[in-house]
Amino acid sequence: xxxxxxxxxxxxxxxxxxKKLLEIGNKSLILKSPTGSGKTIIxxxxxxxxxxxxxxxxxxxxxxxxxxxxxxxxxEKLEKYFKDSKAIKCSFWxxxxxxxKISSNEIFFCNWPSINSSKNNIREEREGEIFIxxxxxxxxxxxxxxxxxxxxxxxxxxxxxxxxxxxxxxxxLTIEVSATPSRDGDDRETVQLEHVKSExxxxxxxxxxxxxxxxxxxxxxxTDLEKSSDAEIIKIALDKRKFLFDxxxxxxxxxxxxxxxxxxxxxxxxxxxxxxxxxxILKENHNISLDNNKLEVLLxxxxxxxxxxxxxFDNEVEVLIFKQSIALGxxxxxxxxxxxxxxxxxxxxxxxxxxxxxxxxxxxVGHYDDEELNTSYVxxxxxxxxxxxxxxxxxxxxxxxxxxxxxxxxxSSFFKKRFRQTRIKKKxxxxxxxxxxxxxxxxxxxDKDPAPLKRQRLIERSYSSLEVELDQTTENILDSSLDDMxxxxxxxxxxxxxxxxxxxxxxYPIAQTFYDFFKENLNFNYENQSDxxxxxxxxxxxxxxxxxxxxxxxxxxxxxxxxxxxxxELVNVKDFQLxxxxxxxxxxxxxxxxxxxxxxxxxxxxxxxxxEQKFISFLERSPKVSWWLKNGDSGKNNFAVNYSFxxxxxxxxxxxxxxxxxxxxxxxxxxGGITLESTDAGPKSDGLIKYIKKYKYFGxxxxxxxxxxxxxxxxxxxGKGEDIINKENWKPLDL
Numbered sequence: 001x002x003x004x005x006x007x008x009x010x011x012x013x014x015x016x017x018x019k020k021l022l023e024i025g026n027k028s029l030i031l032k033s034p035t036g037s038g039k040t041i042i043x044x045x046x047x048x049x050x051x052x053x054x055x056x057x058x059x060x061x062x063x064x065x066x067x068x069x070x071x072x073x074x075x076e077k078l079e080k081y082f083k084d085s086k087a088i089k090c091s092f093w094x095x096x097x098x099x100x101k102i103s104s105n106e107i108f109f110c111n112w113p114s115i116n117s118s119k120n121n122i123r124e125e126r127e128g129e130i131f132i133x134x135x136x137x138x139x140x141x142x143x144x145x146x147x148x149x150x151x152x153x154x155x156x157x158x159x160x161x162x163x164x165x166x167x168x169x170x171x172x173l174t175i176e177v178s179a180t181p182s183r184d185g186d187d188r189e190t191v192q193l194e195h196v197k198s199e200x201x202x203x204x205x206x207x208x209x210x211x212x213x214x215x216x217x218x219x220x221x222x223t224d225l226e227k228s229s230d231a232e233i234i235k236i237a238l239d240k241r242k243f244l245f246d247x248x249x250x251x252x253x254x255x256x257x258x259x260x261x262x263x264x265x266x267x268x269x270x271x272x273x274x275x276x277x278x279x280x281i282l283k284e285n286h287n288i289s290l291d292n293n294k295l296e297v298l299l300x301x302x303x304x305x306x307x308x309x310x311x312x313f314d315n316e317v318e319v320l321i322f323k324q325s326i327a328l329g330x331x332x333x334x335x336x337x338x339x340x341x342x343x344x345x346x347x348x349x350x351x352x353x354x355x356x357x358x359x360x361x362x363x364x365v366g367h368y369d370d371e372e373l374n375t376s377y378v379x380x381x382x383x384x385x386x387x388x389x390x391x392x393x394x395x396x397x398x399x400x401x402x403x404x405x406x407x408x409x410x411x412s413s414f415f416k417k418r419f420r421q422t423r424i425k426k427k428x429x430x431x432x433x434x435x436x437x438x439x440x441x442x443x444x445x446x447d448k449d450p451a452p453l454k455r456q457r458l459i460e461r462s463y464s465s466l467e468v469e470l471d472q473t474t475e476n477i478l479d480s481s482l483d484d485m486x487x488x489x490x491x492x493x494x495x496x497x498x499x500x501x502x503x504x505x506x507x508y509p510i511a512q513t514f515y516d517f518f519k520e521n522l523n524f525n526y527e528n529q530s531d532x533x534x535x536x537x538x539x540x541x542x543x544x545x546x547x548x549x550x551x552x553x554x555x556x557x558x559x560x561x562x563x564x565x566x567x568x569e570l571v572n573v574k575d576f577q578l579x580x581x582x583x584x585x586x587x588x589x590x591x592x593x594x595x596x597x598x599x600x601x602x603x604x605x606x607x608x609x610x611x612e613q614k615f616i617s618f619l620e621r622s623p624k625v626s627w628w629l630k631n632g633d634s635g636k637n638n639f640a641v642n643y644s645f646x647x648x649x650x651x652x653x654x655x656x657x658x659x660x661x662x663x664x665x666x667x668x669x670x671x672g673g674i675t676l677e678s679t680d681a682g683p684k685s686d687g688l689i690k691y692i693k694k695y696k697y698f699g700x701x702x703x704x705x706x707x708x709x710x711x712x713x714x715x716x717x718x719g720k721g722e723d724i725i726n727k728e729n730w731k732p733l734d735l
Contacts, residue, residue, distance in 0.1 A: 005195075006199060007191075010191050011046050011049060017189060018050065021173055027174070027185075027187070028175075030181050030183070032180075033196075034191060035355025037201055038363075042191075043149060047107065048081075051087055059104070060147060061103065061106055061147075063146060063149070065149070066152060071109045078107065092108075092110075101138040136170075146170075146171045147171060200363060203336075205374075205585060206358065207397070208397060209223045212225050225379075227381075231281045244257045251369065258310065258319070258334050258335040260357065262338060295321070311332050331356075336377065338357055341382075370637060371635060397584075398586075400602035402578055403600075412572065412695070414642045416571070417570075425509060429509050429513055448538060493507040570642060570650070576639060578599075589606070590605075598627070598630075599659075609670065611704065611709075625658060629658075640652055640653045643683050644686075644687065652669075655668060656669070658735075660735075667691070670703070700718060702715065702733060715732055
């Protein structure tokens with residue numbers, strides 16, 4: 001699995017801080033990481049790195065607590081993550097009950113409620129049976145330190161019983177994990193929301209009741225949909241679901257977006273009534289029911305079906321009815337819309353529920369070119385909401401609408417079709433490996449039965465509590481533990497020349513390819529302990545190693561040729577139309593005085609340059625301007641012309657599209673100061689002028705030659721780009 005940059009940074013931070021806290025002992029470390037950021041993967045990589053860093057002493061055992069059934073999900077994720085490692089074992093209570101301890105480098109996964117009760121089986125002492133208190137005592141008696149991980153700590157810790165359990169375990173280090181931690185630890189590692197968004201793990205924003213009139217006063221939210229019936233709200237949300245479905249298809253992605261309907265917290269008889277009404281609306285109005293498998297219900301009292309299938313992108317379920325049970329421990333990245341029929345009274349619950357629709361379905365791809373697919377949607381008919389600070393930072397509560405005349409405009413536009421380079425992928429790497437290994441006759445060149453490797457090992461000999469002597473000796477590696485074998489192989493992998501693919505996440509597919517190669521050619525099964533040791537002994541033998549190193553070097557060269565290293569491709573959309581709906585986040589603000597000629601009604605701005613703001617004021621005062629639009633600066637949804645820079649075709653997102661009352665269309669990009677002197681200013685101007693001439697528009701790069709930005713001082717450039725910083729070829733802009 002390929003880690004994102006922020007995940008790698010978080011792991012590094014956890015490693016550094018955990019080492020310092022372990023030296024003191026009995027301290028706590030908080031990992032604050034947004035929902036959808038991959039907290040479990042961060043912890044998995046942390047554990048793997050931590051164990052490698054302490055490979056020489058094997059003094060650590062791990063306990064992992066999680067609420068509800070989240071511990072099962074976490075165990076499955078970590079086992080998948082550790083599949084190529086023989087050094088880490090994941091266990092439940094039943095796996096450990098007979099040996100009555102947690103072994104070295106073993107993680108004990110436990111459901112928090114099952115242990116957070118003094119009357120529970122694993123907390124009670126019974127004759128002839130092990131119980132948790134003794135269980136921990138036996139682990140520590142073998143000289144191991146315990147690291148306790150409490151996942152979703154806001155839902156787990158704080159009661160007297162939970163504190164008692166932690167006291168019983170008395171961990172050397174506690175790592176508390178949450179998107180919304182309520183406690184202060186001895187140290188904290190924080191993953192910033194913006195970093196998670198920027199790397200395409202979660203959506204850019206969420207919108208509540210788009211296309212409706214919303215009123216926001218500080219953190220209070222009211223909507224004109226409060227008078228709408230449940231049936232009307234559900235229809236609006238289903239229309240959006242269908243729109244998103246079609247948009248995924250248009251982008252070549254086979255995803256069936258999931259709509260979640262959240263029922264209000266009511267007494268059982270009232271809950272049954274509302275559930276029945278919702279199911280009736282779905283069936284009679286939209287042909288969505290349990291019978292045709294387009295509906296799923298996640299409520300107490302309802303028969304449970306296999307929810308894992310819901311995660312499949314093309315699963316036929318379109319709607320899921322739920323209450324609080326979905327707040328924790330359930331991931332379905334195709335979920336994108338929530339209909340809420342209750343007040344959000346608990347901020348932690350609200351954030352966790354919202355997190356269910358914030359994940360990007362393809363984090364390896366990241367954000368899509370169509371911004372609607374990078375947005376989550378909430379629909380509600382509640383009279384009012386209090387929007388908590390934790391939710392505001394991702395909310396886009398303000399709507400803007402394009403005027404009809406501007407919506408009819410069609411232009412030829414360009415955008416870059418994004419291509420993301422990846423680390424080594426096995427499906428590409430393996431066939432290259434097998435082909436080149438066969439061509440080079442690697443099996444004939446290597447010694448298939450080399451002498452056992454010798455390993456230098458430090459033996460600790462204690463003469464007293466104050467004296468320790470370190471003595472070097474050697475032993476056959478075939479007599480070593482699996483942990484030592486894995487460490488030897490890891491060293492070999494780390495020393496390979498992988499060039500730009502030299503990343504920890506590239507080692508796994510390479511290792512797996514080696515295992516497959518030996519299975520096919522020598523019938524060695526790496527899952528068999530004896531065969532596994534033979535494979536490592538052959539690969540790491542000094543006479544063999546050079547052949548494998550040369551092989552990998554040649555493979556990497558071919559891999560680089562085969563992988564799609566093409567730069568982002570420029571795509572021409574010949575009938576581009578401006579987006580009809582716009583959303584604005586809370587950090588935007590409206591113009592004062594109110595704009596009259598802007599093509600987007602309800603337009604708000606953020607980070608506009610001074611020349612841009614002055615140009616807008618100029619356009620507003622112009623008697624010749626019918627309407628204008630401030631264009632965005634990236635993506636498929638915004639207008640761009642093409643230009644050539646450094647022998648590459650690039651998109652140029654022109655600042656302003658202006659329609660005159662005469663019917664003429666103008667394209668303008670404001671420049672001034674250092675932006676006019678930048679190396680790409682000339683090529684951009686050339687591209688814009690070429691485009692304008694081709695389609696018989698008017699305009700160009702504009703500047704104002706007066707410090708006070710007088711209307712008469714606006715000029716636009718008509719000359720060659722290479723001369724743009726000169727005073728010639730600037731024509732007065734008569735609007």
